[in-house]
Amino acid sequence: MIRSPIRLLVPMAAAVALAGVSAPALAQSMSPPAGHHMVAPPHLSLAAWGEVKVAPDMAMINFGVQTEAPTAEAAMRQNAQYMERVMAALRRAGIAERDIQTLGLNLSAQYDYLPDQPPRLRGYQATNRVMVTVRDLSRVGTTADAVVSAGVNQIDGISFGLTDRTAAEDQARRLAVRDLQRKAGLYAEALGVRLGGIRGLSEGTSMSAPPPMPYARAEMMVQSDASTQVSPGELTVRVDISGVYDLVL
Incomplete structure (x- = not known):
């Protein structure tokens, strides 16, 4: 008669102990044994791209003024004089201050190297x-000619760009997604399965153009008011994407 209450208390103690187990501990006890890996659901990984052609609306001209003199002070002074003329020419061409950026200012010693002799400082x-940055493409050629007339003796080339790439990139994105969906549907049909939802999507954007145009100004022109002709052409805006789709077997 005394043992019956004891038998009733044992299940109650077990219930209290189970109630005290935290959720993480319970989840850990239900995890698969060590060495056993869960099989990932079937999925499909694809890549696609979209590309649009657009006309540029701005141009960049990289140029420089290079001077040589017997002394460093004279070389810098001459350079500053030429650059002052160049800046004045840019202002007359309608170029805003915000569109003029200094890329570098360098001063270096120049040596002559003769056989069997130590280097000799030349200056x-x-x-x-x-x-x-030229925002009016009709002025690109005349702007280049103006700075050369003012003293520029080095021009690396002319490149073209877009003030705002958003609209072109969005159009390329739509084309890329359309191509990705088409490929995913095609593969699902060929495999005899149903296409599930998309699990992940990533993208990369780029814009390409023909190589920068070399600039060469003729020493003699038939007409004094002739200017260098520049053709902007087209830019290619491209968006590359990759996506992962679930497959329903």
Whole structure:
């Protein structure tokens, strides 16, 4: 008669102990044994891209003024004089201050190297390099000619770009997603399965154009008011994406 209450208390103690087990501990006890890996659901990984052609609305001209003189001070002074003329020419061409950026200012010693003789100092060379953004494409050629007339003796080339790439990139994104969906549906049909939801999506964007145009100004022109002709062409805006789709077997 005394043992019956004891038998009733044992299940109650077990219930209290189970209630005290935290959720993480319970989840851990239900995890698969060590060495056993859960099989990932079937999925499909694909890549696609979208590309649009657009006309540029701006141009960048990289140029420089290089001077040489017997002394460093003279080389820098001459360079500053030429650059002052160049900046005045840019202002007359309608280029805003915000569209003129100095890329580099360098001063270096110049040596002559003769056989069996130590290097001989010839003088100093100063270089001031500038990038100008031209927002009116009809003025690209005349702007290049203007800075050359003012003293620029180095032009690396002319490149073109877009003030705002958003609209072109969005159009390329739509084309890329359309291509990705088409591929995913095609593969699902060929495999005889149903296409599930998309699990992940990533993208990368780029814009390409023909290589920068080399600039060469003719020493003699038939007409004094002739200017360099520049053709902007087209830019290619491209968006590359990759996506992962679930497959329903």
